Amino acid sequence: MALHPDRLFPAEPGTRAIARRLYEAVAGLPIVSPHGHTDPSWYAQDKPFPDPAALFITPDHYATRMLYSQGVKLQDLGVARRSGEAVETNPRTIWRLFAKHFHLFAGTPTRLWFEHSLETVFGITQRLSPETADVLFDRIEAAIATPEMRPRALFDRFGIEVIATTDSALDDLAHHDAVRASGWHGRVVPTYRPDAVVDPQVSGFAGNLERLLAMTGEAATWAGYLNAHRARRAFFQQRGATATDHGHATARTENLSQADAAALFAKVLAGRADAAEADAFRGQMLTEMARMSQDDGLVMQIHPGSYRNHNPSLFADFGPDKGADIPKVTDYVLALKPLLDAVGNDPKLTVILFTLDETAYSRELAPLAGHYPALKLGPAWWFFDSPEGMRRFRETTTETAGFYNTVGFNDDTRAYLSIPARHDMARRVDCAYLARLVADHRLDEEEAFGLAGELAYGLAKRAYRL
């Protein structure tokens, strides 16, 4: 199963040769990872990773959801229960169960990421199977005990130039401070994610709001609340943040008068906002955040369209982020209009849009990003961070929005070892796309080299102001 040097390149030999040349030019570029979910404590504490199951299986909802869909229980994969009830804790047992079902991943990006990590990080070129499970477990277990496998060593080995984490607005960013205080050279920056203090329907919202106001010393008024955000954004910026991130169920925005917004906030504060008002409030806050971005220069990311926790009994047992978030039809044309009416023509603002509804690419997102100076398109996200997904992204956006209204690649992952695998996949798929344009003479090869570098490195760095 050793990784083939031509993987993910077009099969037609002439086109493959072009793709190979383009890829060779960008394969070694540093990784700019402007959006993801790695744990900042890894960089601060530089502890070894615990075991193969914790490294590859238990926390990875891509891995556990596939097995769950085929009847494997999450507790048997070591996923903790909210009740505290016992779950499987033997990493080898979990690993064997995963190995037994590994054939399910044929044709998926999870399989490609996993095998890229096995080979490039651990030198393993055997496929995982019930027969090889123990050998692979032993090799990985032995390797992660070595200093070369610590987070900071891997950071260098992976060629990471800069990585952004995603952090609650209430986070003290102590791990980020510790990284900076340590004198280590790695660049790790936070991202301001205020959902917990913006979404009235999030669990614990009232307490979160109280804490936000307390930690900034602001009054419980609309003006105070906005100031509190400004203060926290500044706090994040002082620690290197260049972006904010907003995960809402829809892309709805609002642009109420400040008086109406204040009245709505008062209801939200009092816990009297109904579902429609909560939704309006979230929409209003996207526009407020965009206005703050006009002032402080933070790039704004909007990740809409996921129906979170679709499976209530699974949620009751295991909590969020266990593979039960399902994409929904997502409108942008009407939803974003209030925000765009307010700030869409500002070329100094950057709002990066993501989608889980691929139909929006050619119909809405490329036309919007190909017009509004403030808009850019984030890369293919989540279920679409895959060879076919990335290909469709380019095929449905480039003709209308070009390359320069896109922002390169985001790995968006909490799986540290998959970072180089994901960037490598994106570079290969983008080079394959460019090679096809060269092969049918839509681009010259010379300019394709320039574009390959932009897609792999330049666009992300510039768009995220890194």
Added chain:
Amino acid sequence: MALHPDRLFPAEPGTRAIARRLYEAVAGLPIVSPHGHTDPSWYAQDKPFPDPAALFITPDHYATRMLYSQGVKLQDLGVARRSGEAVETNPRTIWRLFAKHFHLFAGTPTRLWFEHSLETVFGITQRLSPETADVLFDRIEAAIATPEMRPRALFDRFGIEVIATTDSALDDLAHHDAVRASGWHGRVVPTYRPDAVVDPQVSGFAGNLERLLAMTGEAATWAGYLNAHRARRAFFQQRGATATDHGHATARTENLSQADAAALFAKVLAGRADAAEADAFRGQMLTEMARMSQDDGLVMQIHPGSYRNHNPSLFADFGPDKGADIPKVTDYVLALKPLLDAVGNDPKLTVILFTLDETAYSRELAPLAGHYPALKLGPAWWFFDSPEGMRRFRETTTETAGFYNTVGFNDDTRAYLSIPARHDMARRVDCAYLARLVADHRLDEEEAFGLAGELAYGLAKRAYRL
């Protein structure tokens, strides 16, 4: 026009060679046909087919709709009028009219199925045209008079291991009994299709309901009605059924309390349910059927999203199933939630979802099937049972749901001769897809052989419990 051995394979020679190898390994596998609309009387009575027009044209809405769209009248193709008014009855005249318009089918699967049947069943390698119409008619007419062209002989010649028909819940399954009583070796099983006794808006519903209760000796209560279904399901199961099928306008499900469901049933029974209540009742019955499947093990199929009889004047003249059913936008994420909340986590239940809205594959269906243990994805259906449709199905589902949350191929046809043609097309297109994954090193060729067998045979057999 002789069938090319490499048809539907990728053009790139290396990839084509892989596809050819994969296809050779599965081309001769038996046909498992777990969902379709052949007439059980064919197997019971084993009579010769009447004439070439009746075999290929008049009953085939794929064929007649294309000619109708270009101005040909259905009565001139022999389609019976509800009024009893005369229609064309000379099969040769109908055949010639079809031949005159046969160029319309260029690029369609209908053309490929038709020519596959001509060559493999009748040894005809001439293209149908006004010039060849009579010769072909004569050859087919002569052939269908021979014993080799009787349904049972073709069953063996086609290599059918098992075929499922689709039968009204009220059907006495006499033809199925006759098949079994005859001692013939062919395996023909019924499928429980209760739409006529579940959908309050179907014509004749009140009488159907009465008949259902009468034939099961159940009371006209909610409990009696559910028991009647249970009894009929058992009756079908005794005759070999392994599945139920549900064709609703939407995928809406409900999970009312039993008291509310009983009250709703009372309204339905009294003929007082309005459109919204009828819709709720259909939704409730999907969940009830899923619960019964948990008990009796019948696999449940849901075929939603067709706007039936979109053309009222055509419907008035010719009735249903005449090519005027049009797909609609279909939601699954919200629609299925009540059913999934109730039974979605049961790994012993199998609910197979179909769609006519391809946008749902990557956005909703693959994410749902890649999570819920009870869900699997049916193959590309109806308008999408085609080379491009099947390719898009794999490209938009595999990366998220893998291969093992899909269920192989359904021919879904009432055109007996097209069965081997359709399975052959599906095997070719799936092998072409796998070959592309091998060619760009997403799969090893060795595992692609295993998957090709699963897609052609194994998955259908296991998913439908055949």
Added chain:
Amino acid sequence: MALHPDRLFPAEPGTRAIARRLYEAVAGLPIVSPHGHTDPSWYAQDKPFPDPAALFITPDHYATRMLYSQGVKLQDLGVARRSGEAVETNPRTIWRLFAKHFHLFAGTPTRLWFEHSLETVFGITQRLSPETADVLFDRIEAAIATPEMRPRALFDRFGIEVIATTDSALDDLAHHDAVRASGWHGRVVPTYRPDAVVDPQVSGFAGNLERLLAMTGEAATWAGYLNAHRARRAFFQQRGATATDHGHATARTENLSQADAAALFAKVLAGRADAAEADAFRGQMLTEMARMSQDDGLVMQIHPGSYRNHNPSLFADFGPDKGADIPKVTDYVLALKPLLDAVGNDPKLTVILFTLDETAYSRELAPLAGHYPALKLGPAWWFFDSPEGMRRFRETTTETAGFYNTVGFNDDTRAYLSIPARHDMARRVDCAYLARLVADHRLDEEEAFGLAGELAYGLAKRAYRL
């Protein structure tokens, strides 16, 4: 950057060779341009084009929107402000600004059209860049002063057999009359576009309506209004029109009783129709127009689904058609039903449907056009008039609707020089599509030759009754 003879053909050599043969057979066919937005005064007056910026940049919203999306101001591209405030007027300055940003168009059809025009019209094979800007400007400026670059000379050089313009229902068609009076051989026909007198929400509607009635001498009644349309349609037909065109926000149609329609018209006339009534009126008028087409034989085009003037501040500054129209989700199945119920089964009527929502192709449009005798599918439109867009159009419509329910190509442009470039692109992409069907043996090459001619020429000519 010289145009490669194999551009837009499949990379696989065997398939490319087929595409090349097909293309050679159709490359030289005359251009039938049945729908577009060229200015009839060009043909009437045959004046030279003013300057390179006016020819290629300032009036072309494909060009200006891309630069605007990257922060360039429209006034700096010479786009006039409604306020009359000064904008850039030096064509060379505008040209240089465009050159500086020309790299943005990599991968877009705009780039391909532009370079096709440079080479085939001006003999320029250098890529536009800041370095080459002045040289190219000078060459183009010199060329457009020559008689060979006048509109009528280009008409012949482009091989245009017939071109349709799009004209307001209120237009006196004086330019069309002048063309005919001039004795010039070029065939230029008008198209009846009544939006300004059909849409109560269009600015100036009341005055438009008054003018319509005045110019036809009809009474301000529903019957008079319909007669006025009939008179204007006849006026257009006398000047060569074979088609009407309707650009609505949605595809909604209505089929009210004539009494209800008259009452609705009275409200519209009085300026008392609210938004819902205005929408119903537009819907009713589509059905009325279809009925008039049954009488007078004009082909009806429906172009729905664009959210016009999405950017209000840009609209306030610069007016409509400045790149701020954004596609929307568009339903056809329910929206068209009233019209189809009324006239859909008439094989003598031709209604050509367009979409900006590609999801409708396989789900709704191909199934509708593959059934209703009155319906045909227009080519990939606007943002989708591109290599990938045209490929997706064929891949998602052919299997269900075939080729003969489509109508060839529309260039739909106001950019005169892009007409041959656009037809050339469409011919190449269609030949590439056909070549793929030949390469995998879905079509014989011989019949592909016939189809290539139909797609390039025959279908448009027949569908538009030219």
